[in-house]
Amino acid sequence: MLVIVRRCVQGATSRIRAVAVLVTGVGYIGAALATSLLDDGVQVVGLENGYCTPLAALDPLRTSPEFTLIEGDVANPTDVARAMEAVLALSADPPVVYHLAAQPSAAIAVRDPDYTERANLVGARVVLQAAKEHGLTVVFGGSFRVYGDEVTGQTITEDTPYGRIGDLAHLSKLYVEQLARTIGGLFVSVRLGVVYGLGPVIKTDPPFMTVPNVFTSRAIRGEILEVFDDRPVGFIHLEDAVQALLVAADFAEPSDPWQVVNAVTEVVTIGQVAQHVQRVGQAHNTFVRVNGASSEPATFSVESRLPDSGFTQSRSMGEALGAVWDYFAAGPAEPSA
Ligand SMILES: NC(=O)c1ccc[n+]([C@@H]2O[C@H](COP(=O)([O-])OP(=O)(O)OC[C@H]3O[C@@H](n4cnc5c(N)ncnc54)[C@H](O)[C@@H]3O)[C@@H](O)[C@H]2O)c1
Numbered sequence: 146m147l148v149i150v151r152r153c154v155q156g157a158t159s160r161i162r163a164v165a166v167l168v169t170g171v172g173y174i175g176a177a178l179a180t181s182l183l184d185d186g187v188q189v190v191g192l193e194n195g196y197c198t199p200l201a202a203l204d205p206l207r208t209s210p211e212f213t214l215i216e217g218d219v220a221n222p223t224d225v226a227r228a229m230e231a232v233l234a235l236s237a238d239p240p241v242v243y244h245l246a247a248q249p250s251a252a253i254a255v256r257d258p259d260y261t262e263r264a265n266l267v268g269a270r271v272v273l274q275a276a277k278e279h280g281l282t283v284v285f286g287g288s289f290r291v292y293g294d295e296v297t298g299q300t301i302t303e304d305t306p307y308g309r310i311g312d313l314a315h316l317s318k319l320y321v322e323q324l325a326r327t328i329g330g331l332f333v334s335v336r337l338g339v340v341y342g343l344g345p346v347i348k349t350d351p352p353f354m355t356v357p358n359v360f361t362s363r364a365i366r367g368e369i370l371e372v373f374d375d376r377p378v379g380f381i382h383l384e385d386a387v388q389a390l391l392v393a394a395d396f397a398e399p400s401d402p403w404q405v406v407n408a409v410t411e412v413v414t415i416g417q418v419a420q421h422v423q424r425v426g427q428a429h430n431t432f433v434r435v436n437g438a439s440s441e442p443a444t445f446s447v448e449s450r451l452p453d454s455g456f457t458q459s460r461s462m463g464e465a466l467g468a469v470w471d472y473f474a475a476g477p478a479e480p481s482a
Contacts, residue, residue: 163236163238163239163240164188164235164236165189165236165240166189166232166241166242167190167229167231167232167241167242168182168189168191168192168243168245169219169244169268169272170193170244170245170246170247171192171214171346172197172346172348173198173340173353174344175245175346176203176206176344176346177345177383177384178245179206179212180345182391183206183211186211188212188232189206189212190213190228190232190235191206191212191215192215192217192219192224192228192246193214193246194218194246196248196260196264197350198346205345213231215228215231219269219272220263220264220267220268221271222275225272226275229242229275239281240281241281241394241397242272242276242281243283244269244283244285244321245286246268247265247269248260248261248264248265248314249314249353250314250352251311251312251313251315253314253352254313255312258313261313261314262317265314265320266317266321269285269317269321270324270328273321273325273328273330274328276330276331281330281331282332282333282394283330283331283332284335284390284393285325285332285333286390287318287321287322287334287336287337288318288336288337289301289337289338289339289379289407289408289409289447290310291315291319292305292307293308293310294311294376295308295309296445297377297443297445299445300446300447301407301445301447302407303336303407303450307319318334322403322405326403330402331399333404333405334404334406335389335393335406336408337386337389337408337409338379338380338408338411338447339356339357340382341357341382341383341465341466342383342460343468343469349362356378357418357462357466357469358469358473360419360422361422361425361469361470362473364422364425364426365473370423370434370435371436371437372416372419372436372437375414375416377413377414377443377444377445378414378415379409379411379412379445379447380412380462381408381409381410382462384459385456385458385459386408388456388459389408389451392451392454392455392456393451395455396450396454406449406450406451407451408449408451410458411461411462412444412445413462414439414442415438416435416437416442417442419433419438420438421462421466422466422470423435425470426470428467429474
């Protein structure tokens, strides 16, 4: 189901105008974003500490002379200052900062709350303050989970209030959004749905994987897909997530510096994700068993301002999971975080 609804059209808008950008957290989404920007001739400075993306995974990006990797921690003001200086030196126009560095896993947040707080809270504060000091726009990797898990039957707009959130990794998204409001620099939170699909960095360690990728890899190993909580979830393909982040920079508005946009292109229940994987299995002559998928799926709707800035959905789960199947069937060498 296409759920992004065009609420008003304000005319065509361009993609990013900056000739240099800073990407904090060059992981699953950040590496795909960096690749897309480099393909468009934009110079990219990446700030990454290797927490859950081995730095060797960034070697393909490092072959580009337009890519600079700063090995460092977003919670360390000296590292952030080095990264900001590096990107400011590249461009007379104010660069955009894509702040994606975080500990994103709810499960790991339970095991390691200290690291999660340091990366997600302290790191965000350091980045937001440094960006404000230099007058730079921050596009933040926010989460659709800020609306909480009890959204069935509702239509979610950017004006829908925050909901109840039970884990630190996602709770930190509210903190960052509200901190940005307090600090007062140019800020756009892109409230991303669960991201799936293939990119330059693929996670194979389950706590860092999202459900479409996890189900596909399990199905290939011959495991039954167990659906324990068959609720609807907002999803977006990695390519569309990158596009959403890019066009989100256009929402930066000095007269109204705090902006949020929803970035969800499909609402799919966990059971339906399993059934998508089952169909991909059939196409590959593999029987995939699914337990617990509801026969009456619940849903919700999402409205977004993203199409106002030229965003259109390009990928859907039904067609995109075939490539994910092929990737995991080919067997990534070793599990990597
Ligand atoms: N993947 C999703 O489904 C999804 C959905 C909504 C929001 N988001 C958010 O988007 C952002 C990127 O997500 P992702 O899926 O690419 O996750 P990811 O874990 O692949 O990327 C985050 C990167 O940040 C790095 N990092 C962690 N701590 C750091 C630190 N202190 N200093 C520097 N780098 C650090 C990690 O090593 C990793 O490479 C995260 O903030 C995440 O919460 C992701």
